[in-house]
Amino acid sequence: MELRHLHCFVAVAEELHFGRAAARLHLTQPHLSRQIRSLEVELGVQLFTRTKRQVQLTDAARVFLEDARRLLAQAEQAIQTVKQAARGEVGQLRLSFTGAALHGVVPALIQAFRERYPQVELTLQELCTVEQVEALRLGKVDLGFLHPPLTEQFLRLEPLLSEPLVIALRQDHPLAERSKLPLQALANEPFILHPRPEGPHLYDQFLGLCERAGFRPRVVQEVAMHQTVIGLVAAGIGVALIPASLQELLRSGVVYRAIEGPAPQLPLAAAFRPDQGASVLQVFLKVVREFVPPNLADPAECLPPIE
Amino acid sequence: MELRHLHCFVAVAEELHFGRAAARLHLTQPHLSRQIRSLEVELGVQLFTRTKRQVQLTDAARVFLEDARRLLAQAEQAIQTVKQAARGEVGQLRLSFTGAALHGVVPALIQAFRERYPQVELTLQELCTVEQVEALRLGKVDLGFLHPPLTEQFLRLEPLLSEPLVIALRQDHPLAERSKLPLQALANEPFILHPRPEGPHLYDQFLGLCERAGFRPRVVQEVAMHQTVIGLVAAGIGVALIPASLQELLRSGVVYRAIEGPAPQLPLAAAFRPDQGASVLQVFLKVVREFVPPNLADPAECLPPIE
DNA sequence: TAAACTAATGCCTGAGAGGCATTAGAAATT
């Protein structure tokens, strides 16, 4: 039995007339007669009672008709679905992102993609940059939002943006009066930083900028979670560096101040394996590129030299 | 696209090896390669990435695989179902029955059929004999349990049984003391009967028997529903004739007594149109025949002559 | 009785299902 037979059967069952059914199928009536006959023989079931003048469905055919219609519709649907899948509009995509990426363009980007391609099943996972590189290497993740630069060569990067870090201060801190702070002003402050392994480049970049400003920062606490960092600032343990977009993590008693002069920059990029031809990934990347701010044309910009 | 292509696709997708897949399908590997290629061309979708050495599914193929498996399983199922339907094990059957048939073998018969052929959808409807004949004529009912004889010729009858009628009396009626009553004993009793149009044969049979016993019964009430008849007996309005199997319609204050000598008989038969080839009907009839008591071998027995 | 309608039959053609032998590129082995 082939789908062709089902098409023939449904047409005859609906028209109850071999001639009209054949016209509908763009076949000749004799051929259609034979198709139906061969289907009946194969099934071992009589589907129509035909007199020379009229055609009737048997009870078995009535039962079969429902199944046949459903099968044909589902076959049609399957064809549409696989075409969509080939265009990357159906399927699954495993994403990862750093905690810092959670508060910038990334959520908006993911939401936009979700709306445009609702049939793509997204898996989301928060991982730090190094964990993401490993997950991408192992093929456990298709695309990661992480913070360059990377030493790994097997990943391709799609730079998204580079945002300056700002200083988080307790509200009653003397420096909070000023709207902008040069790094030197922080020479004697106790710092709360992210652990170096979680973002070695940012860590070293900051130390380099401090050195250029003539001091070595006093680190009193190393904490991974941004929430915790800000909590410690609120508790007066020290001051902290926070990506600008994380200022939306409001907390009473904490204020944010921009850094005057060369500020540490936290670049954000989408990383993926170029060898993965997954078309869902390609579609996602197109959306990613829409969200790249125009001033990022030159990726060099997002990584100010630190000497 | 034909089911054949789906079979090929699923085999290759599961084996990830054209040679093994071809063996499974009892095809040659070159032909299978071409089938897959033609499917890909028709869909406009690449399903496999093949190097000379290994075969991999594309993302689109993974999506398609689920649909293809489901389609093949459902096609197989549809074939089984239509075969069952042809054997009369699937489908629908519209039954009708008189009120009297509701209390004898008919419910047990229907239940037995239900258990044996759960995939046949039964429609049940209570109609009197003449209504059933009309419904059968119009094709609104496939089989009816009714009371012969019929004047109509277009129906075939399958006699089921013939049961004697018994007398329903109020418990405190003087005649209730005897265990059997000759008809003559009822010569002066007020009778509650079913209206003649609902069962003309039974009505006339009873009148005939009374006449032979030397009296003409005094009918005080004509009521259709058995429940109501018995209610009237309990109320002391009169005595009534009830099919023996309806004695299970117990009601305090009412007793039943057999008739001595020739008793009116209510024959029950299954009636259907022989021109309806519906195999569900044939299967049902087989069950009906199992429920015919052996002493009914000669259908003449169930209709004692009334002169 | 003739005409119209309609499913089935007979016969033909060409596409393609399916087979066999072989090629060609990759991986494993020597």
Added chain:
DNA sequence: AATTTCTAATGCCTCTCAGGCATTAGTTTA
């Protein structure tokens, strides 16, 4: 580096069957 092995693809063949046209054979209508 050379050889062998493995495996998908190609070339070419046959023969079935999808599908067409002309016709037949019942049935209904005029």
